[in-house]
Amino acid sequence: MVFSSLLFIFIYLVVTLALYYAVPNRVYRNVILCVLSLIFYGWGEPSFVLLMIFSIAFNWLAGLLVGKYRNNKKRCKAVLVASVVLNLALLGVFKYTGFVVDTLKAVFPFMRSYATPIIPLPIGISFYTFQAMSYVIDVYRNDTSVQKNPVYFGTYVALFPQLIAGPIVRYRDIADQLENRHENVAxxxxxxxxxxxxxxxxxxxxxxxxxxxxxxxxxxxxxxxxxxxxxxxxxxxxxxxxxxxxxxxxxxxxxxxxxxxxxxxxxxxxxxxxxxxxxxxxxxxxxxxxxxxxxxxxxxxxxxxxxxxxxxxxxxxxxxxxxxxxxxxxxxxxxxxxxxxxxxxxxxxxxxxxxxxxxxxxxxxxxxxxxxxxxxxxxxxxxxxxxxxxxxxxxxxxxxxxxxxxxxxxxxxxxxxxxxxxxxxxxxxxxxxxxxxxxxxxxxxxxxxxxxxxxxxxxxxxxxxxxx
Known part of the structure; x- marks a missing residue:
């Protein structure tokens, strides 16, 4: 689903706004945003929703562990490194596998008989991976607090307005807005x-x-x-x-x-x-x-x-x-x-x-x-x-x-x-x-x-x- 479509403008957006403003509670509004953002993402490629949910869960857990081990420098850094490596590995597998194989085939003649794997690229993976990584890094640096609510963190990563092609929103820039934003007519x-x-x-x-x-x-x-x-x-x-x-x-x-x-x-x-x-x-x-x-x-x-x-x-x-x-x-x-x-x-x-x-x-x-x-x-x-x-x-x-x-x-x-x-x-x-x-x-x-x-x-x- 894309913003410049009649389906999005006159159905998805209208329904999402109606459901969002129908409930006054901030927690429920974030639940609605998180769930409907995942539906938005999975509209064309449902299988990749599971990848996003995994990214949300993994990075949320990594943030918790970094916060837990803040006084243990070695463990804290180990969690950070593991988080960055796994995030980059996921991005690398889906985005760069074919490129790496083709490059190796061009350099090494004996590899030219191997078929280049065709791996579909999940839409927006470069954007939401960078967002999730920045959260864990900022928690490690003590630039932001740990988000203990998985729904709030899921809302941050999956939020449909910036999910597909940015802007890349740093968690610390909207951390307070996730919990304390005040919508108004203006x-x-x-x-x-x-x-x-x-x-x-x-x-x-x-x-x-x-x-x-x-x-x-x-x-x-x-x-x-x-x-x-x-x-x-x-x-x-x-x-x-x-x-x-x-x-x-x-x-x-x-x-x-x-x-x-x-x-x-x-x-x-x-x-x-x-x-x-x-x-x-x-x-x-x-x-x-x-x-x-x-x-x-x-x-x-x-x-x-x-x-x-x-x-x-x-x-x-x-x-x-x-x-x-x-x-x-x-x-x-x-x-x-x-x-x-x-x-x-x-x-x-x-x-x-x-x-x-x-x-x-x-x-x-x-x-x-x-x-x-x-x-x-x-x-x-x-x-x-x-x-x-x-x-x-x-x-x-x-x-x-x-x-x-x-x-x-x-x-x-x-x-x-x-x-x-x-x-x-x-x-x-x-x-x-x-x-x-x-x-x-x-x-x-x-x-x-x-x-x-x-x-x-x-x-x-x-x-x-x-x-x-």
Missing amino acids: QFASGIKLFTVGLAKKVLLANQLIALWNVLRESSAANGVLGSWVGIIAYTLHIYFDFGGYSDMAIGLGRMFGFEFLKNFDYPYISRSISEFWRRWHISLSTWFKEYVYIPLGGNRRGLARTLLNTAIVWMLTGLWHGASWNFVLWGVYFGIIIIIEKLFLGKYLEKAPAFLSHLYAIFLFTFGWVLFDFTDMGQMRDFIVSLFNGGSVGLISHDALVYVLAYLPVLIISIIASTPLVSNLHKKIENRAWCGYADAALVLIALVICTASLVSSGYNPFIYFRF
């Missing part, structure tokens, strides 16, 4: 508004942009240079509105049930460096790797060489987290190298450079980075990169590519504007006027109607980060 209305904004980003922008990208991606050799660049720009905008739209919907849904999740995107495409880009893009993932990998490795406290090594490790792991394919490793290494260069010397020049130039620098690099992200086939990736700089006999742009670009030009222009804080800044200037609230409500209703009409005429609308 927060609920804000949640509906943000959910609808995210839905519009997904249905009205992201889905249109991916259609243009799919056409130009497949015909890259015949696009011309401009055609290929417009294609990758369309994909750059698509992935922002697809994933950013999902995050808005998740945060909005959380508000409907009284939760406040931290922001996951902060207009990343206005960045003036790649370091700044990653402070604005998928903030919850960057924060997770910083707190649970980079800092434990020593961060920037052990000299320049160690800092650069730690940065390289984090970015290779970031690439691998996104997918079991060498293009994701390459993508992570690509950004890692750029960030290292910015740490070494380039960053200080970017700060002094005219904003226009530093912004162009960042746009070029993160846009090019999405080429590495999207193409799992290295040969196709190479061909598309060539098409970005060499149009061959086609030249600047082919007739067919021009037709598609002109057809999607309004969507491209709207998307570029919407990827900046321009609209948000204008809204802040008028939000205190009496009529603004009514205008917001009308726009939300209109957007919901248009999105519903679009969903009626379309098929399955998965989000790109579901596969991670």
